[in-house]
Amino acid sequence: MTFEKNTELDQANLRIIVSSCAIVYISALGFLPGHQVGTYLPVILYYIVFLLASIGFRYVIALWPGHYPARRILGMVHDYTGTSFGLVVGAEAALPLYAVMVWINLGNGMRYGSRYLAIATGLALLALMIVYWLTPLWQAQPFMVLMLMITSTVIPLYAHLLLERTRKASEEAVAANLEKSRFLAQASHDLRQPIHSIGLFTACLREARLGAEERRLVDSIDRSLLNVSQLFRSILDLYTLDNGRVLPRYQALNLGDFLADLARQNVEAARWAGVELHVRPCSFWVRADPVLLTTMIQNVLSNCFKYGARRPVLIGVRPRGKGLAIEVHDQGCGINKEHLLKVFEEFYRVRHQRDKDVEGVGLGLSIVKRVGQLMGLDVAIRSRVGHGTSVCVYGLVRVKPPHNLNIQGDVYVAGLLTGLKVCLVEDDRNVLLATQALLERWGCVVQAESTGLNLVSDCDVIIADYDLGNHATGIECIEHVRQQRGWAVPALILSGHDAEMIQAQLHECQIAILSKPVHPTELRATLREFSPSPLNAE
Structure with missing residues (x-):
């Protein structure tokens, strides 16, 4: 199951953060030389009410998620009203609040698309005209107002072009991925x-x-x-892991029978590699996906056959923490410490002298790690050069044997x-x-x-x-x-x-x-x- 990100809720969270910052900024203005707290008290009180309204608005969005155009436009009006009030009452000292207008404009456009970007731009220009009409300071600075209006138009227009390019690139990427x-x-x-x-x-x-x-x-x-x-x-x-198409199918699994069967399937491969494959018997039952677990252990064994040829390999199970761990030990050439953290990366191979005949492209352990994450399992590796390597798959949950065997x-x-x-x-x-x-x-x-x-x-x-x-x-x-x-x-x-x-x-x-x-x-x-x-x- 996939969950669509609630962009409207993100905008509501950011609204609360920005309004809180605005309250702090306006409050700090009253303590500057030549300013009085009483001058900005109406703005502070209004923004406290605005913050409480924003918290309630967020609660409504969280309670009724979804695409509601009227609610989104109402959110824009709410934002522009609060910003305009601060600009009118706060006068020159409140001019930095104009940055909030730019955020409202771009934030809605980037989250909701070009249509909402156009609506937000229109509301921003209307808000600027209202502030100009109500503020003598702005009326005395017509070129400043013209600059702000041009800025409020050009930036969204550029954002629209970027959104269109991004949309087209995204559609091309989706089409290419489907192909x-x-x-x-x-x-x-x-x-x-x-x-x-x-x-x-x-x-x-x-x-x-x-x-x-x-x-x-x-x-x-x-x-x-x-x-x-x-x-x-x-x-x-x-490829299957990259597409997110793999989901674990859990069932009760006898680890002893599972590992013995896996060893039987690898008899010929072990013989070709000159490896004596030993499985330590056990009677534990676990909850796991047998197909995915087979993929993990098979990839580990393949590495043992490649890099531990003509030497014995041991597979065993032991308790680890509250669960069980499958351990695979070989006596191959081992891995240097500087490579151990990288062996789980895709296409990473540890090169040794005279191993040009070893097949593979370095995908085995990366697949082991990623499949393990799907099942909530961890993978650890330890190695000593010249002595061998041990891979441990742990986190298997023990269960009781099923009654209907x-x-x-x-x-x-x-x-x-x-x-x-x-x-x-x-x-x-x-x-x-x-x-x-x-x-x-x-x-x-x-x-x-x-x-x-x-x-x-x-x-x-x-x-x-x-x-x-x-x-x-x-x-x-x-x-x-x-x-x-x-x-x-x-x-x-x-x-x-x-x-x-x-x-x-x-x-x-x-x-x-x-x-x-x-x-x-x-x-x-x-x-x-x-x-x-x-x-x-x-």
Whole structure:
């Protein structure tokens, strides 16, 4: 939810401050040589009444916020009346109050726009004419009055030109930002598809009977693809954070299971880096967004694999204050003290000798810091050169384990996928072929479809792309098959679109979502959780 700034309330606050300063100024005049307090007493009393009226006016604005043109114009009249009274009664000594007129004029224009600037300018000129008519001193100085009137006209005119330029620049910036958003959304989808299909084809090669040299080449391809995928996701994460589109979705989370699963997902990356990845078991439950927390810890682990290669990495949980902290320790080259305060800045990288082959652009820890702020978590880092680095994510709130824990041992498949009947719906031919080939190597029986129109299937699991062209979405395809079968067939959406947008359309459909590019181990782990028979038939 976004809140519009109450500019009228800001103007009311400033009115109270300015009127208080005016009371102090007029009061001080009475103590100057040649002046008497009694001369300025009517002005002081009037401004005290003016201040009380301004406080009441502010209360009304705070109680009934919104755009009320009549109230805004009434505020201008109130301001000009008070200023004019001071100028008339205070005579020559009150001339500095003219600056208040300029503030009223520009303040209303800058806050409310050019239309109100024009109204304020007209009222200012009228107020000056009234002061001139009522003040003999001003009548004796016609050129001074002419100068004040010209000033009251030229300054608002210049402010109007600036406002127009600012408005046009703002509109151009908004249009450019929208265009950038559309471009990045489309580029994100289009780039995810080939990365996703290359990853699946590589996984197919890995499943084949390869010699040592061929397996080494496949490992090299996979490592390079992983680096591209991580960089791609970092840039998209940063873009999503900049647009303010990320909102935490909290749930009770078993930290022990969460970290163990994260370690399993990083087995291959750790093997390529020569890292022994250790997770200290724990049984704590916390309130957190598992997706955002995964993003944080994954970025930390990626840095460990880059800068702590061929050395062990330890992940553990320990109490810290009233909450819990996740700590990741590596035994890499470490970071000098002068760099520690800068490592959370975007695109900042600590350079070491012979690290030109280390992939990355310095986004990982900045994303960790910003995602942590979304969830109210803090991130600390300590390091010793030559001994390693420790990153601590703390502030996790402990909760009690939920009562309705699902015991999945008897219901879900825990072993291989042999015989699992999969209906695969994907309109991108390369992705369709890659996914089908990989699933068949895992032992699945695959029904591959390039469209969801008039789909008939007796599958155990549906895997569908979200965007299936102009005819249907993956969600509609899944609902069609479920209606045909008469029970909630386990289903999975693979998509290169924004997962938050798709999640909002699912409601209570019980459909899993994986964002492309999907790592094969992640896909296999998800499929193993699906039942091979209609045990959950309705």
